Amino acid sequence: MPANAVRPMERKTGIALWRQVADRIRQGIGSGEFDGDGRLPPETALAERFGINRHTVRSAIAALVQEGVLRPEQGRGTFIQRRRRFTYPISARTRFSEGLRDQARDRRGHLLAHARETASPRVAEALGIAEDDPVIRLETLSEADGRPVSRATSWFQAERFSGIADAFASSGSITVALRDHGVADYLRKSTVVSARHAESADLADLKLAPGAIVLVAVALNVDPEGRPVQFSETRFAADRVELSVSG
Amino acid sequence: MPANAVRPMERKTGIALWRQVADRIRQGIGSGEFDGDGRLPPETALAERFGINRHTVRSAIAALVQEGVLRPEQGRGTFIQRRRRFTYPISARTRFSEGLRDQARDRRGHLLAHARETASPRVAEALGIAEDDPVIRLETLSEADGRPVSRATSWFQAERFSGIADAFASSGSITVALRDHGVADYLRKSTVVSARHAESADLADLKLAPGAIVLVAVALNVDPEGRPVQFSETRFAADRVELSVSG
DNA sequence: TCTACTTGTCTATATCAATAGACGAATTTT
DNA sequence: AAAATTCGTCTATTGATATAGACAAGTAGA
Incomplete structure (x- = not known):
């Protein structure tokens, strides 16, 4: 289980949850966390792992898609576009x-x-x-x-x-x-x-x-x-x- | 006029305005920007400089007071508590x-x-x-x-x-x-x-x-x-x- | 084909963030 | 003493953020 699992998100900090999650996912990609199948866990799994709503996870993913870090495919999953530092x-x-x-x-x-x-x-x-x-x-x-x-x-x-x-x-x-x-x-x-x-x-x-x-x-x-x-x-x-x- | 004056704030980024302002002020303190009288400009002046509402500036200041970086005094001004890096x-x-x-x-x-x-x-x-x-x-x-x-x-x-x-x-x-x-x-x-x-x-x-x-x-x-x-x-x-x- | 899984979209609601205006309270300057 | 300055508090409104639930659409495997 990755370290992400336990650590809860900070709330009411002036940093939107979706942005914190996006930063964590980007960080995880940078350190090779999802190198196995080059694919992010399903949105529902991420939501559970971070203890937040699936819609919030989707906002984070949307931001990373905008950055060109992720590429979502309906029905298949969300794939990693770029990797290491x-x-x-x-x-x-x-x-x-x-x-x-x-x-x-x-x-x-x-x-x-x-x-x-x-x-x-x-x-x-x-x-x-x-x-x-x-x-x-x-x-x-x-x-x-x-x-x-x-x-x-x-x-x-x-x-x-x-x-x-x-x-x-x-x-x-x-x-x-x-x-x-x-x-x-x-x-x-x-x-x-x-x-x-x-x-x-x-x-x-x-x-x-x-x-x-x-x-x-x-x-x-x-x-x-x-x-x-x-x-x-x-x-x-x-x-x-x-x-x-x-x- | 400091460089802060022109640069507009980023909006709709998942980072609350008050937090961005707090970060900028902390940064300014760290680089000795307010060393003159050891005091922050008035809230109204900061609001105008950053192009935001005074209440938002106050949120930023409140966060820095919480951190122990600033110390406000009613009627006198807001003073810098800690300085350089x-x-x-x-x-x-x-x-x-x-x-x-x-x-x-x-x-x-x-x-x-x-x-x-x-x-x-x-x-x-x-x-x-x-x-x-x-x-x-x-x-x-x-x-x-x-x-x-x-x-x-x-x-x-x-x-x-x-x-x-x-x-x-x-x-x-x-x-x-x-x-x-x-x-x-x-x-x-x-x-x-x-x-x-x-x-x-x-x-x-x-x-x-x-x-x-x-x-x-x-x-x-x-x-x-x-x-x-x-x-x-x-x-x-x-x-x-x-x-x-x-x- | 059917089922399970995954992303995409919609509605609804509550809280946080930001703006706006007004006025009180404490201090300094005139 | 009066005026100007500055921080502190209040009300009200708007938009962004986060949660919740339901279902559509596409993919993969039994």
Whole structure:
């Protein structure tokens, strides 16, 4: 009997029951709980397991169908469409495409927007430049096997990396874009990980259901001489990705 | 004007508006948004900022008062009770107490429960032992300045660490408990980080509001010879802690 | 074919969530 | 003392959430 069976649902919490159930089912799928026949238990069984009404289970399933996680077939059952999570490695040599090489065939980055602006205090401190110094900000989306995985905002010192937006747009790779600007190699100096509910803009870009959770990684990359080259905040869809830190 | 001002709330998502607002306010407090006078803007101003009714704002505030985050005073305003997040460092030498030394005065671990059981496939693989070999499981809670920070489940090989539960119970420290069992030093070999909604048991232990997010760190510690000594899953309250990975 | 099982749809009801407006109570400013 | 500000409480209404029961529609196995 899975752990789901006993744990009762929380009520009157501001989180609708159907959403709690949807989250649990998605979680279960992500951890391979229904890998046996690739099919969800019948709605009546789920209702009993969670101690709720069948209609509420149906609302949860409807949400997951909308997300593309489940596919119901009348008379046959409800089948699982997508399965396990990607594991994204974080190390001194963190690179997006390399990290998912064994897990996804297609891995690409898209440039959503870019701007030249002045550094905020936070960005200035991270990049080791003066406040209000010019920086270039990139808004990027990373996909694996056609599925959005992460949404990042990156800052670069404007003078040193003047053409970084074009370089990224054409290559889809930060590594390549930095190489074009004379950075043959770079290292991950620090990564701070937190989690929160996704904001509405990220919901749209990452094709997430409202209320979804994102893992937030705030990172600094430096060149071999230790000079900061890239400061970034990356939001990962928490139900599609986990982060792996190797020591 | 803070970023909160423009972003509209998501509706009809299964997450009540008052809860979304509560999450945003808690988030804002965690990132020092109201550090100026340590006071929340008036309810009417918040209602206008979020584009919602004042009563809904009041529901959100009531939830945060319940959590101990806010303290309202009639006629004066609503004051912030607790502020910033702890930053918990993850590195080859990750230790709970050391990591928070500069951030909290009191740091202690509590033993909630312990059991001798057989290793699940997952635990066996991590500890490098046979399936169904005996292991000792510890359920622990870590606090900083009297506030619960993390809730961990740890597994140890039973023969080598037979008295680990007592050793931890009396010392409140894994480092000390391992030293008692001949492990003078240990290293963090791997850490996998993910995020999800807290389960009800963790809600109670961590004193979290239902629907709260936890950062989940699954880690393996090894002795200097590389032999696994501890496999653990730690749930951090995402609104009180962030994880820092240094490279 | 018949039966059991599973998803899909309908009606009905009770509670929670959100909006709206008004006014009281405590505090601070003028 | 009076006015302005701010939190606290009340009533009322609307829509979303959850429960309950019944039956239709499609699938699979006896």
